[in-house]
Amino acid sequence: MGINCLRTDIHNELKHLAMDEDGAGPPARLHLGQEVVLCDPVEGKLTMKNGEIHDADLIVGSDGIHSVIRTSVLGYEQKALSTGISTFRCLFDAAKLENLPDMEWFTDGPLTFIRRVTSPEQRLGVLGLHPCRCGKVINVVAHHTDERDQDKHEWSEIATVEEVVEQLKHFHPRYLNFLKLGEQPIVRWQLRALPLLPTWINGRTALLGDAAHATLPTLGQGAAMAFEDAATIGCLIPMGTHREDIPARLEAYQSLRKARGELVNRESLEQATIPSKRGLWFRSRELRTVIHGYDAVEITKKYFKDHFEGAT
Ligand SMILES: Cc1cc2nc3c(=O)[nH]c(=O)nc-3n(C[C@H](O)[C@H](O)[C@H](O)COP(=O)(O)OP(=O)(O)OC[C@H]3O[C@@H](n4cnc5c(N)ncnc54)[C@H](O)[C@@H]3O)c2cc1C
Structure with a gap:
């Protein structure tokens, strides 16, 4: 059985988890109305619409289906079709x-x-x-x-x-x-x-959620995949990770996430556009098990232990 949440309710809960003073770690800061217009993915520089330039150790392009960061990561503009x-x-x-x-x-x-x-x-x-x-x-x-x-x-x-x-x-x-x-x-x-992208990463920059794999809501998994992507990055890049280690961690992120995001992307599209595949999500217990039976946090923690433990 699925649980339905309104988008505003999820946003409020995420804000609470990220920004409350009594949460884990220093509270995140949210800067509203700040539009990114350009990104240097390798150097880690963000140019804002107001002309400011910010330096970053890590840039996560979670800017949705019309992503600007995607253009910088790929080196060309890829629109969703x-x-x-x-x-x-x-x-x-x-x-x-x-x-x-x-x-x-x-x-x-x-x-x-x-x-x-x-x-x-x-x-x-x-x-x-x-x-x-x-x-x-x-x-x-x-x-x-x-x-x-x-x-x-x-x-x-x-x-x-x-x-x-x-x-x-x-x-x-x-x-x-x-x-x-x-x-x-x-x-x-x-x-x-989006068509499948050649890469989700470039230097110290990664695409996450719809920026990487926007698709139809046929399987109801778009936001769920964005959460899994975010959890994976969170486990691979804990607090204290050195700047020079970021590119290798993002390689790991891509190898853990890309095939799964693309599976959801293609199935969501095909199950809406190919008449013989319509409703397959509801008929196929196997597919639902592949999607719902996956624990991104556990899998990434194990990957981290096997590949990076002691490096941070
Ligand atoms: C009709 C419909 C139904 C859906 N139903 C479901 C469902 O049932 N279940 C499910 O899991 N998913 C569903 N989805 C998909 C889900 O909404 C998306 O997959 C999810 O919102 C993606 O999250 P995201 O954070 O990647 O992008 P978004 O939610 O699009 O967030 C992107 C953010 O980046 C900001 N931004 C964009 N450009 C810039 C910029 N240049 N500078 C600064 N900020 C910027 C935007 O303002 C926005 O806040 C549905 C989608 C649609 C359209």
């Missing part, structure tokens, strides 16, 4: 479900389980209702074939309820009733994927 798939997302308060007709398919049973309805048609149509905060808030996602020229549109746009209903009109009306409850903004996100 359009897939012809988009998704609508919105939230609503679960209390509003009371007294709404034809919602038994959703409200019968615990309000903590994901409900997922797929379209029987060849075109992609997936409607997911994900209860969060113990069933108090419902997160709605609706993946659909996007017949627009995606490159001519913004990657995320505000959508109207009418546009959503038009896209989902092939679903039985009982699955669409909750749309009356959706709270603005409803956002239409283009779902894009």
Whole structure:
């Protein structure tokens, strides 16, 4: 069974863990509104939009699907490619479900389980209702074939309820009733994927999360992989690591993480775009075991012990 968390809740918890005075180690400092425009990955220099230049022993490019650091690591710009798939997302308060007709398919049973309805048609149509905060808030996602020229549109746009209903009109009306409850903004996100990259590292700089392996949310593993990447870097580069040791630690990071990130990247894309593979994530216990049965911290600690113990 999966546990659903709202992004804001995860961010708040991460901030608390990283920045609280009584946490492990010195509290991290967060500088908001600071845009990186350039990076020298080998020397470890970051140039900010305001002209400041910062020196670093280690640069972790966790700047998402549109990563600037990725361009510096690769030496060329690699955009995430359009897939012809988009998704609508919105939230609503679960209390509003009371007294709404034809919602038994959703409200019968615990309000903590994901409900997922797929379209029987060849075109992609997936409607997911994900209860969060113990069933108090419902997160709605609706993946659909996007017949627009995606490159001519913004990657995320505000959508109207009418546009959503038009896209989902092939679903039985009982699955669409909750749309009356959706709270603005409803956002239409283009779902894009990065091709596999030749490298995730360069000198003292590494890519992490979507910057390295942005893909579709078919397996629901994008953020999970970013957490695993981060845990791996954390275990390989503990406090006190010498500057000159960083490049070798990042080689280790790449050898531990790249194949796994790429597996999730490719499967997420193929299971959305190849009709015979649709739904494989839910049918294949083997694949779910490969993904869920992996302990990035334990594996990295063992790797560290075998390769670097005593070196720090
Ligand atoms: C519709 C949808 C549904 C999803 N569902 C799931 C799911 O169910 N489960 C799951 O695990 N994943 C899911 N994902 C994927 C998940 O959201 C991403 O994989 C995850 O957010 C990646 O985290 P990240 O830290 O790498 O990047 P991001 O979350 O994109 O964070 C990047 C950060 O870098 C900052 N930044 C960007 N450029 C710069 C710059 N130049 N200078 C300074 N800062 C910069 C941004 O402001 C942002 O704060 C979904 C994604 C989408 C689009």
